[in-house]
Amino acid sequence: MRKSFLSATLLVALRLAASAPGSYGQAAPKLGENPFLRDVFTADPAPLVYKDKVYLYVGHDEAKEGQMFNMNDWRCYSSSDLKNWTAHGPIMNVRDFKWATKDAWASQVVARNGKFYFYAAVQEGAPANAKAIGVAVSDSPTGPFVDARGSALVSDKSTPGPNGWDDIDPTVFVDDDGTAWLAWGNPNCYLAKLKPNMTELDGPIQRIEVPNYTEGPWLHKRGSTYYLTYAAFAHQGMSEKLCYATAPSVTGPWTYQGILTDQAKNSYTIHPGIIEFKKQWYLFYHNATLTLPTGESGALGRRSVCAEYLYYNPDGTIQPITHTVAGLSAPPRKGDNPAPPRHPPATPAAATPLSASPGVTITQNTQPRPSQWPGTPVFSTMPNPANLALDNLSFNHNKGVTSFGQTFEVKADCRLTRLDLFGGDGFGTDAKQPVALALYDLGPANGLAADAAAYSVGTNLLGATNSQNFNYTPQAAGILQFDFAAANQVMLKVGHRYALELQGAAKSAPLFWRVSRQDTYGGGSAYQDRQPVQLNNKRGYDFALAVYGVALTN
Template sequence: MVALPSHAPAQGPAAPPGANPIIRDRFTADPAPLVIGDRLYLYVGHDEAGPGEMFNMREWLVYSTADMRHWTDHGPIMAVTDFKWAKKDAWAAQAIARNGRYWFYAAVEHDDTRPGKAIGVAVSDSPTGPFVDARGSALITNAMTPKGTHSWEDIDPTVLTDDDGTTWIAWGNRQAYIARLKPNMIELDGPITEITPPHFEEGPWLHKHGGLYYLTYASLDRTLHSDERVSYATARSLRGPWTYRGELTGSARNSFTIHPGIAEFRGRWYLFLHNAALRIGDRAGALGRRAVTVEYLHHNRDGTLRPVVQTDAGVSVPPSD
């Protein structure tokens, strides 16, 4: 494990602790926070795209922090090849604590026996892994969502344990889906339901606050924009109906994609994102070379979220309460 002060940029003048991007020695994307006790763990994909490549993602990494300003690098926790039935693409993932263990839901490309994107589940006794395939086969395959319009709709899982102890998983690209998980965490418990909100593109994230459920996601209104933004919807039940609340952020700098991850830590709420503004040596940011960022998140009394402006300062400055 390596301690990484967030003020150690790849190049250029030093940035204050907590400034964006928060990881500066490698390209990272699709942030997924998990709070365990007095530490926040951040699971990310590892962007390694070279010249002419769109994406090259072969493993997942995890970092942790006690103060949101200094991050510890725990290294790779799992490779896409650890799912023996998958052939490539260590795409977006999320981890959750349940039954004394840590469960890791991840999007990959299935092998040719079940073509298309799929979602696997891995497990570990530690939030820093290593994680191993928990069932030896995909939890969700493209064949399970036959009404979808394309083969990569089954990506970007997000998981939430409700107050009654049930755990739910949502996912999707252009179509958004939700299903309940069995207590064993490796099987679906009931039907898959479509919950697609307006302009949904990908990257859903579930959280709950003040009796409301929030579905935050990467959105794309193709009549107005060429890059993704973050939008959100709310509901009184995970089953819906979901009420569209509008955009939460603008687009990410230099990046077509954006990917929200939300957590409460030490009494404050945070929104994790990614952009493509980082440069490491002679490698500039790009679609497949992104960088994770973080901003403060505020819930309004009426259940809406305060719009978030993406900054270089990040959480290096106090929030404007």
Template sequence: MQTPSKHARSRLASMSLCLLTAAAPSMAQVAPGDAAGSNPIIHDRFTADPAPLVVGDTLYLYVGHDEAQRDEMFNMREWLVYSTKDMRTWTSHAPIMNVKDFKWAKADAWASQTIEKNGKFYFYAAVEHDASHPGKAIAVAVSDQPTGPFVDARGSALVTNQMTPKGTHSWEDIDPTVFTDDDGTTWLAWGNRQCYIAKLKPNMIELDGPIQEITPPHFEEGPWLHKRGQLYYLTYASLDRSTQRDEHISYSTAPAITGPWTYRGLLTGSGKYSFTIHPGIVQFKDNWYLFLHNASLSIGDLNGAIGRRAVTAEHLQYNADGSMKPVVQTSAGVSLPPPAQ
């Protein structure tokens, strides 16, 4: 293993602090809720980095599987998918992939997103590349069904650390988000500390043009692209290192996917007991939802921690000018109706 860089040591120190302070009060506000539709939405496994996809009358939710034991920081080897038709009851499906399914990758089944195009489902995920291309990388797999099985679509990484040489550390190429615009063009964005965007070729497994940097204020990781009306949204995990201990959610908007992006401020506070947070946004049956994660779940003798997170869901609403209304994280989640407009 390579000696961690200064940036790596700083981030590992922040993560270690989170482990030591996991029992401390959180900035997230919590309200009681019932079982169905309340938070966390999955109770029998630790899940993280939620990525929703709507197919017909069903919402599929792709998540990473946190398996850290005791004082482990991250132990993620597979990706899971759940489905719902009502946002209250969730069906668990078989794991869709293991990091070992990418023969060129050696570890870390980190954040992912799946998108449908041309009758197929394309799955983009962050992994640790083997020694041939050291650092984090983005993989792409394909399936005929949203629940898999998925198979490596390239036999190699779509993005490697060597393709973004201006970055400050070896794990900048993580957390892919994919978005298809109205003209049929699909875009990939990703990053940690730096946020990148690139167009995909119609085959969905090659970049089509240069990688551009679009880093918004306080960008940390976990970008998510979506569009509502004529406005494009870039939502992400943010960290103002001068005032914040844990990641929050911020967002920017633009008149085009290529920008210019305007910072719109915070969408949420931090996740309960969690250093990390990760947004996923979707419209489903006429309502908008924001998926996140925190570290509030306990299973057996394992409490929530940086490597044991839990996915949550909240209602998402917009103002008349297109800005998103701030979201208060609750334990009630979507078991309660959305607030009155």
């Protein structure tokens, strides 16, 4: 009785909040207009279809001026028509996980075994002091939820690396055969099978390699096609957009399908939730456009949940989605419209040969996340590019640049046969976003310091025949390989310093070259517009580069 009364009271409050003046949209917004939850700030929506209702789980944003995020509990709302929503109040507090200290971040609930399992990202206490994923359980979709383990399901020791925030944004997908999968992560997308009890991992943690991935994965299936939708581009220095990929299996191979929807208004983050309900598909996300009746307005840590209709093309790809104020207050279309143009076109996830000058073969993504360079290079700027080159740079860096260069020396005269770069992601090349490869001899190394404040160039050693205006389609970060075996090969001289450059249009981002966070190579340095790369007002970095050649004999 008490719970029923509370829900009814909150429903009245929610409707009153929706009609309050000063909110985004009309003074008295229609039911279903975005953002459609208006009683508090909400974020990271995770919808669950159960019986004849949708249950929507959200984080509760409470950040004040000057705060990034202040999230202490998770909330649940339910609806049978996606317009009238009942608020069920907080369903769990972050400190209900006794081993957690703060940060009630993204969550999701799935129904299994007659119970409801709640997966959430939190901050684990000492000694880990890092992000982790907990799991709680309830007999009801509206809680109360209690910790199902008494410890983290996934902790920082599960995914060792340089970042303490790897383990966030869990999503759980139960396949048709009953197998449950957990995906999560920032800046890596992790995947693991769950045991039937839903509270333990069942086997090793894998990685899903897709372009531009940042965080917020969401798995769903339509027919025989698996979909991975995720927040993208934050690690490339931009506000997040939603991208997606498709696969014949939850374990891949994944084919990148491009951008699903643009960045959310007033918010650099975005988080997807996708469901089918009563034969219609929907996308849930958040922006930061709401003003509460109290006068508090949306901001970085004060986001609000929105929804749009989602439609598929005949080939199974998803039609791009535009954010609207109308949201679900407008009726859905009758059926899917013909496929509109997509950007970029679908490309295979496997290694892809690119067009190049005669005699030069370019292959992208030959080795995602390389822990070492393939074969035996003449030299490399770092031994373990995946662990040392953690940052992405493209021509949108700072106010925009037109070249990135890495200077280097060779220890013996040789013929250049191949260049390997660790890079990828981005929007791909086109007429407005070209990329060229150039190589310059800067002269005797003793006349130019390895970390000189600038360098100037002469003739491009690749020449008119071999100059590399090359085509690139977005791929997960890996090795881009330029093979000169059948071309007029450049002779590299011992005692000279060289500069390898990627050249492009300022403010564009066709692809990203990975750069270290420290000085990893003593024979050269990383440059932007032929001046040292500046990160956090400091210099002394290197791009991930390996040079291959054949030694010259007398």
